Amino acid sequence: MQLIKCPWCGPREETEFHYGGQAHVEYPAEPAALSxxxxxxxxxxxxxxxxxxxxxxxxxxxxxxxFNAIRDTATYRFEAVYRPDEPQPVNS
Amino acid sequence: MSTQYLDATPPHTxxxxxxxxxxxxWRNPEPKKSYEIVIVGGGGHxxxxxxxxxxxxxxxxxxxxxxxxxxxxxxxxxxxxxRSNYLWDESAAIYEHSLKLWETLDQDLGYPxxxxxxxxLNLAHTLxxxxxxxxxxxxxxxxxxxxxxxxxxxxxxLCPIVNISDDIRYPVLGATxxxxxxxxKHDYVAWGxxxxxxDAGIDLIQNCEVQGFETDGDRVTAVRTSQGTIGAGQVLLxxxxxxxxxxxxxxxxxxxxSHPLQALVSELLEPVHPTVVMSNAxxxxxxxxxxxxxxxxxGVDAYNGYGQRGAFHIIERQMAAAVELFPVFARAHLLRxxxxxxxxxxxxxxxxxxxxxxxxxVNCGWGTGGFKVTPGIGxxxxxxxxxxxxxxLVEPFGIERFVSGVLVDEHGAAGVAH
Ligand SMILES: Cc1cc2nc3c(=O)[nH]c(=O)nc-3n(C[C@H](O)[C@H](O)[C@H](O)COP(=O)(O)OP(=O)(O)OC[C@H]3O[C@@H](n4cnc5c(N)ncnc54)[C@H](O)[C@@H]3O)c2cc1C
Ligand SMILES: [Zn+2]
Numbered sequence: 001m002q003l004i005k006c007p008w009c010g011p012r013e014e015t016e017f018h019y020g021g022q023a024h025v026e027y028p029a030e031p032a033a034l035s036x037x038x039x040x041x042x043x044x045x046x047x048x049x050x051x052x053x054x055x056x057x058x059x060x061x062x063x064x065x066x067f068n069a070i071r072d073t074a075t076y077r078f079e080a081v082y083r084p085d086e087p088q089p090v091n092s
Numbered sequence: 093m094s095t096q097y098l099d100a101t102p103p104h105t106x107x108x109x110x111x112x113x114x115x116x117x118w119r120n121p122e123p124k125k126s127y128e129i130v131i132v133g134g135g136g137h138x139x140x141x142x143x144x145x146x147x148x149x150x151x152x153x154x155x156x157x158x159x160x161x162x163x164x165x166x167x168x169x170x171x172x173x174x175r176s177n178y179l180w181d182e183s184a185a186i187y188e189h190s191l192k193l194w195e196t197l198d199q200d201l202g203y204p205x206x207x208x209x210x211x212x213l214n215l216a217h218t219l220x221x222x223x224x225x226x227x228x229x230x231x232x233x234x235x236x237x238x239x240x241x242x243x244x245x246x247x248x249x250l251c252p253i254v255n256i257s258d259d260i261r262y263p264v265l266g267a268t269x270x271x272x273x274x275x276x277k278h279d280y281v282a283w284g285x286x287x288x289x290x291d292a293g294i295d296l297i298q299n300c301e302v303q304g305f306e307t308d309g310d311r312v313t314a315v316r317t318s319q320g321t322i323g324a325g326q327v328l329l330x331x332x333x334x335x336x337x338x339x340x341x342x343x344x345x346x347x348x349x350s351h352p353l354q355a356l357v358s359e360l361l362e363p364v365h366p367t368v369v370m371s372n373a374x375x376x377x378x379x380x381x382x383x384x385x386x387x388x389x390x391g392v393d394a395y396n397g398y399g400q401r402g403a404f405h406i407i408e409r410q411m412a413a414a415v416e417l418f419p420v421f422a423r424a425h426l427l428r429x430x431x432x433x434x435x436x437x438x439x440x441x442x443x444x445x446x447x448x449x450x451x452x453x454v455n456c457g458w459g460t461g462g463f464k465v466t467p468g469i470g471x472x473x474x475x476x477x478x479x480x481x482x483x484x485l486v487e488p489f490g491i492e493r494f495v496s497g498v499l500v501d502e503h504g505a506a507g508v509a510h
Binding site for chain 1: 276334336346397399438
């Protein structure tokens, strides 16, 4: 179990959080124009990297707000957390 | 309800029937320059495919490349539950094909695999569980699969240590029962396949990590490995949780998410648990291994991960559920926990077939439940590679289904458990 830093509440137990998968997946700008193939990509296909991954978390047992995180999927270490309105931190 | 199975005798003294295995099970050759077929991943699926390529199709110019030690991935980490009582026709067909192969695998491999058909109970804890379970039993019967719905008293007869009192958090309202389900000895299964494939002339190459590919037009021509470049007529990716790290190299995206999945064992105990009990609702399932450990599994950790370990709170939840269902477990000591990495798909069914290139096949997305299909999928993949078109039983599991919408939605029947 690890501490995850909610951007609003600070570090809390992992059990307070809910995982939301890949971050920055944009809803299609023109849904009606999408082919079946493009819909499939939007609905079902996500990145699955071994390493840095931008993903969504919700502090479901705390402030109940969603935020983004950069986490390493090989070490599970959180490298950054940021609010949904903040840009993705640049890889340093 | 029929009671023909309810008096099944429990397994005899644990450990008594564990055979010695030979000193040498397979050769350790240097890789050749090229092979007709290169299989990436020396887990159960890769090894079974190699065996059936030789046995059913006479194809032996084959290499199985394994980055670590043979069958040290999920094959070495799983809890070995075998059953075929899936809801949808497509799933039922391939898992039942596999179960039939398990029933004669000892003889086929000339090697003991300790397949123990001690029966599998899937508990129902709510009225909705009961309805879903009865539906699945009926679907199974239509597919010729042994299944019945049993009430709490019969659950108790089949597994006397289950707590069927009605004042617990998730009371047992009944269970599906598949008498032909059970467990096998996972290492022996892998070794049995490896030995036969190696004897037939197939090269099993350990410590050989595939790191990239060479391509020419619509064909993959070679794999780049930690032991050099190896030419390939056809390539099969059977790398379970790590499949998308390979397809990423080719710019092929698959709808896969890799998650840690944990399990644990207790110290050795006298025989107390004669069958297999699973509960999707409380996220625990239990069997007693041949030697006597209680083997328990849980659901996946929620986040993506490749670390081959998971979070402790998952185990804590699982143990809380186990102790409630099996009060005697409160006195057992935990011996060891571990994790594997399983690849999950949006419809909880595997992805099998050609992707991206003419001669590139994937076998992935078996998630938390692919051990039980080991002989079955090996059989089907061998034919798929030999004929270069999908075996009927794997055809429904092509990647196209995510575009066509013909999903095989096994969430209800497969869930997080197995
Ligand atoms: C804790 C746990 C419990 C489970 N319980 C059950 C169960 O009770 N019943 C059930 O049916 N299923 C169960 N499963 C699922 C089952 O183990 C898997 O679905 C199945 O083993 C997957 O197929 P495989 O055996 O080929 O995978 P693996 O054994 O994981 O084989 C893949 C191999 O590919 C190798 N590899 C990966 N990348 C590369 C590369 N780049 N180059 C070379 N080699 C590579 C890996 O090292 C690995 O050995 C469980 C899994 C886990 C983790
Ligand atoms: Zn918060």
